Amino acid sequence: MADNRTMAQMLQAPIEGYEDAIVVPPVNANNLELKQPLINLVQSNKFTDGEARDWLDKEPPRSILTWDDLVSKFINQFFPPSKTTYLRNKITNFFQEPNETFNEAWEHFKGLLRQCPHHGFSELHQLDTFYNSLNSNDQDALDSAACGQFVEQDA
Structure with missing residues (x-):
């Protein structure tokens, strides 16, 4: 038919x-x-x-x-307010684990963002939070790739 x-x-x-x-x-x-x-x-x-x-x-x-x-x-x-607050705090207090590679840390951070899709953090705030959570070697690698200080690059 x-x-x-x-x-x-x-x-x-x-x-x-x-x-x-x-x-x-x-x-x-x-x-x-x-x-x-x-x-x-x-x-x-x-x-x-x-x-x-x-x-x-x-x-x-x-x-x-x-x-x-x-x-x-x-x-x-x-996402009741208590859960939202908990997830936003996890994002804000994110840090790279001692044995975590840069890529693993990035995936871990993105996973936290996906758990709270209404987190409200700007892209700039997300990048700043992630960068500041990295170990010094990975921060140096990002700075080198950015041909200067990563956090001072134009948006």
Whole structure:
């Protein structure tokens, strides 16, 4: 049997099970490009079943009208103020472990940032925090790569 939906209809996100809480706006895009990493992420099926889905299913009907509504409700549910403060402190007090390479330290630091996506630290603050957490050898290597003091480079 042929699928007679338009391209716009086929590209709309499925709303089965979500239609009660989320009011889905119409898609008014003429040129829509889906990037391969996004397709891979969706196909990996990381977002089905689990705590977030259970939370969303319990939201009152028609209570999420905008993306900002969804973000706000999600952050408030999964990142209460005490958790946010704890994670922000972990980021602020980050330090390179004694046997940690530069690359491992960078991955470790980025992992902390991902744990608190609403941390609110500017890129400059993040770089400053990371640089100051490095051992002196790695700071020297960054300074050398920057042809001077890394922290004094133009943004």
